[in-house]
Each structure stands twice: as structure tokens, then as C-alpha cells.
Amino acid sequence: MDVLIEKLKVQIIEQLNLAEVKPEDINPDSPLFGDGLGLDSIDALELIVLLEKHYAIKIQNPADGKKIFESVRTMAEFIKSQGKS
Amino acid sequence: MAAKAYIIGTGCISPQNTTDENYFFETIIGPNGDHFPAIEPSYKEHINPNMLRRMGRAIKMGASAARMAMTEAKLDNVDAIMSGTGLGCFEDSEKFLLAILNNDEQFLTPTSFIQSTHNTVGSQVALIMKCHEYNYTYTHRGFSFESSVMDALLSLNEGKKNILIGGIEEHTPLFVELNRQAKKFNTDTTHPLFEGKTHGIQMGEGSAFFVVSSEKQNAQSSIDGISFLYKPKSSKEVLDKINQFLDSQNTALDNIDLVLFGFSGDSDFDNYLLELLPLVSNHSATAHYKHLCGDYHTAGAFATWLADKIIRKQEIPHTIRINHHTKTSIKSILIINAYLGINYSFTLLRQC
Incomplete structure (x- = not known):
């Protein structure tokens, strides 16, 4: 799980062009939206594409997004639950 | 058209040191071979870093030059924003189109698509200023900036007081290379441009914004x-x-x-x-x-x-x-x- 979390951090930084952020700055349990990284709705779309592109995962039910993208850890857990890590 | 557009604030990012207040072309910087890249300032001084991460160079140059003009004019907001750009946000257009090609029309991310349109600069400037007034972008090739000037003169004549106008253009390495291969560039720097002895152009880029007003204030x-x-x-x-x-x-x-x-x-x-x-x-x-x-x-x-x-x-x-x-x-x-x-x-x- 830890390896996947570190990999995800790098991918998020690259996808969202978070030039000022380093992987170690991201707490895997901090919220991605609002506080924490302070992402917004456009970033949510970018994260959906990230899952599709790197892990071949399509989110079937948009309502699940809120839980999946709560933090880096919840994203990693979701990827693992889909057997794609 | 009776109104004058008094220039009460300016900002310019160009291939020269135009962001330095004291610089006045005592020495000039020549082209980088066959084209002029803009000298870009530290954008963090002008734009919130969280917004910066999504912006292409045209947007950064435009928003920063607009901020400089607004600062000089000592204004927080204006009655209208009119921008001109021939090619718009070229870098983001290129990114989006290349992503379509490289990913076989899959996995298209929204950011570069959203920011690829010509009017992104004017809209980002408005978002930063929270300006909900008239906002128009002219994309009339070599008349793009001039059309924004014309619109400003007409609008001042009709009663608007302070207007932000500007011109923005960016080039990308791919665009420069394609023009190079098409032999569009002048690489001869021995003859001044006004002698008519050279062929091709030296492509440039940059952004200049102005706050123009119907009232003279401190305008010169x-x-x-x-x-x-x-x-x-x-x-x-x-x-x-x-x-x-x-x-x-x-x-x-x-x-x-x-x-x-x-x-x-x-x-x-x-x-x-x-x-x-x-x-x-x-x-x-x-x-x-x-x-x-x-x-x-x-x-x-x-x-x-x-x-x-x-x-x-x-x-x-x-x-x-x-x-x-x-x-x-x-x-x-x-x-x-x-x-x-x-x-x-x-x-x-x-x-x-």
C-alpha cells in the first residue's frame, strides 16, 4: 500500500502541475479538496482521467467520487479494491 | 469618435527588459537565432501560485501585464476588459491536440482544453479582479489588439470611465520549428529591418496591457x-x-x-x-x-x-x-x- 501511495503522490503532482508541492509534503490522510491540497472541481476531472489512464479504472457511479477522492489513501485503497495496483 | 483614451497604467512583458521600470532600450537584446522569446518575470509576484499552475504562458504573460497596468493605475477594477490575440493560448491548444493524437482520442484532460480558447486571458484577468463587466476578446489576426483599442475608444465615448485593454501572443517550440522548416524566418542580423534587404521575419511574442480612462488623471x-x-x-x-x-x-x-x-x-x-x-x-x-x-x-x-x-x-x-x-x-x-x-x-x- 505504501508503495502505491508514494506512486500516486508523484502522479497527482504531475497530472495537476503542482510545481510547488513535493511528494513528502502530501499527507496521505489529508483531504485532497477544500483544506489539505486545496483542489477543485477541475482537478477532480483530472484525477478521474488519472485513474483511467494509469490504472484502467473507470468510475461507474459519479456519486462514489467523493469517497474515492477523499485522500491519497482512499484513492490507493480504491485502486487496490479494483485489483489494479 | 471624440473621446481620448488617457493611458493611466501600463504593463509590458516582451523580449526586452520592459518589466524593469528604469530600462529604456539603452542596449537591446537581439533575436535568439531567428525568433524573440519573451523575458518572463517571476509570475508569483503577480498571480496567486494556486492559479498559476494551470496557466499557459500566454495567460501568465497577459494576467501579469494586466496586473502591472492595474497597479500603476491604482485601480482594483475596471468598467470593461478588451483583449486582442491572433493565436490565443497556443501552448494549451497544442497540448490538447497532441494529447488527442498521442492517446488515440482517450484520456483527455480538461485543463488544456478549457484554457485553449482565445478568450482565456481576458477571462482569467476578470476572474482575478472579480470583474463582471463587459469582456471581449478580438481575434482579428493583425487587427486583434487594434480592434480592442477601437472598442475602448467607442466605449469611453459612450460613458465608460476606466477600461483595461491589451494584446497577447505566445509561440511554442513546435510552432517556431514548423515556421523554421517553412523558411519563414529572417536569420540575417547584419541589416537593419528597415533597409528592405532581408527576407522572412523574426517571430516575437509578448503582452502589453493598458488601463485607459476618459479622465486625464496622471496620464501623460x-x-x-x-x-x-x-x-x-x-x-x-x-x-x-x-x-x-x-x-x-x-x-x-x-x-x-x-x-x-x-x-x-x-x-x-x-x-x-x-x-x-x-x-x-x-x-x-x-x-x-x-x-x-x-x-x-x-x-x-x-x-x-x-x-x-x-x-x-x-x-x-x-x-x-x-x-x-x-x-x-x-x-x-x-x-x-x-x-x-x-x-x-x-x-x-x-x-x-
Whole structure:
């Protein structure tokens, strides 16, 4: 799980062009939206594409997004639950 | 069109050190081989870093130049924003199109698509300022910036007080390379652009923004009028249009202190300007500017910034002069901008 979390951090930084952020700055349990990284709705779309592109995962039910993208850890857990890590 | 557009704030990002207040072309930076890259400032000083991460260079250059102009004008908001750009946010357009090709039309991310449209710069400037007023982007090739000037003059005439206008253009490595392969560039730096001895252009980029007002305040110059000419068939047609324009401004070519020529360095397109030059040089000081900023759709915005600066300083830098007429004061400047022999525009600035 830890390896996947570190990999995800790098991918998020690259996808969202978070030039000022380093992987170690991201707490895997901090919220991605609002506080924490302070992402917004456009970033949510970018994260959906990230899952599709790197892990071949399509989110079937948009309502699940809120839980999946709560933090880096919840994203990693979701990827693992889909057997794609 | 009676209103004057008093220039109360400016900001300019260009291939020269134009973000340095004290710099006035004592020495100039030549092209990087065959094109001019803009000298970009530290954007974090002008734009929230969280917004910066999504912005392409055109947006960064535009939003920063707009911020500089607003700061100088000591304003938080304006009554309208009018931008001009020939190619728009080219970097993001390229990113999006390349992603379509490289990913077989899959996995398309929204950011570069959202930011690829021409009006992104004007809208980002409005978002930063929380300006909900009239916002228009002109994409009329070599008339793009000039159209925003025309719109501003009309809007000031109709009662708006403060307006932000600007021109923005960016190039990308791929775009430069494609133009290089198409042999569009002039690589000869031994002949000045106004001699008509070279072929091709030196492509440039940059952004210049102005806060113009219907009230003089601390302005030292005003844009008094602008006129357009599309695909003239002779230099006489260009001269006739200039005379007609200046007549409408209650002046004449003989009375203009400085004429700023937009020679591109491509003798195939500059021939009408080359024929005009000796006619003008008898009575006015003459200078040129595309050896400073390069050639691009909105180079007229750079020329307008330069003209305003010359009036403020009452000095014509030796690095831009064509002839050496001495003028005790510079009260009026005519900019003759031309893009690829297609779009000619004439802008009159006066000291105020």
C-alpha cells in the first residue's frame, strides 16, 4: 500500500502541475479538496482521467467520487479494491 | 469618435527588459537565432501560485501585464476588459491536440482544453479582479489588439470611465520549428529591418496591457484615434489613408513629431512602408520597433507601450532611431503597424 501511495503522490503532482508541492509534503490522510491540497472541481476531472489512464479504472457511479477522492489513501485503497495496483 | 483614451497604467512583458521600470532600450537584446522569446518575470509576484499552475504562458504573460497596468493605475477594477490575440493560448491548444493524437482520442484532460480558447486571458484577468463587466476578446489576426483599442475608444465615448485593454501572443517550440522548416524566418542580423534587404521575419511574442480612462488623471499620453487598412494595393493607398486619418484628427503628417514604423524585415511585405519612409523622414523623426519585440499579430500593443514610454520620457532611444531628426519635444506619435502586408493600422498618441 505504501508503495502505491508514494506512486500516486508523484502522479497527482504531475497530472495537476503542482510545481510547488513535493511528494513528502502530501499527507496521505489529508483531504485532497477544500483544506489539505486545496483542489477543485477541475482537478477532480483530472484525477478521474488519472485513474483511467494509469490504472484502467473507470468510475461507474459519479456519486462514489467523493469517497474515492477523499485522500491519497482512499484513492490507493480504491485502486487496490479494483485489483489494479 | 471624440473621446481620448488617457493611458493611466501600463504593463509590458516582451523580449526586452520592459518589466524593469528604469530600462529604456539603452542596449537591446537581439533575436535568439531567428525568433524573440519573451523575458518572463517571476509570475508569483503577480498571480496567486494556486492559479498559476494551470496557466499557459500566454495567460501568465497577459494576467501579469494586466496586473502591472492595474497597479500603476491604482485601480482594483475596471468598467470593461478588451483583449486582442491572433493565436490565443497556443501552448494549451497544442497540448490538447497532441494529447488527442498521442492517446488515440482517450484520456483527455480538461485543463488544456478549457484554457485553449482565445478568450482565456481576458477571462482569467476578470476572474482575478472579480470583474463582471463587459469582456471581449478580438481575434482579428493583425487587427486583434487594434480592434480592442477601437472598442475602448467607442466605449469611453459612450460613458465608460476606466477600461483595461491589451494584446497577447505566445509561440511554442513546435510552432517556431514548423515556421523554421517553412523558411519563414529572417536569420540575417547584419541589416537593419528597415533597409528592405532581408527576407522572412523574426517571430516575437509578448503582452502589453493598458488601463485607459476618459479622465486625464496622471496620464501623460492619450490614444486619440486609430484607423485600419486591409490589403492595400499600393503605398499611395496607405499614404492616402494616413492623410485621411490624420485629417480626421485635425492634424497632418508634417505635424507629427515621431513616426514609429512596424518594419518586419521581410522585404516582400515591407515594400509599401519602405516607399513611405523617405516621404515621412523629411519632417518627422522616424523609428522602428520590431527589432525589439519581433513580428506577431499583436506587436501593435508593444508599439503603443513604446510610444507611451517615449512621450513620458520625452526621449527617443538611439537604438530604435531610423533618422536623426532632433525634436525639442515629442507631442505626437503616429504608429504605422503592418502585419504580413495584410493588416495595416495607424494609431495616434498625443502628449497630454
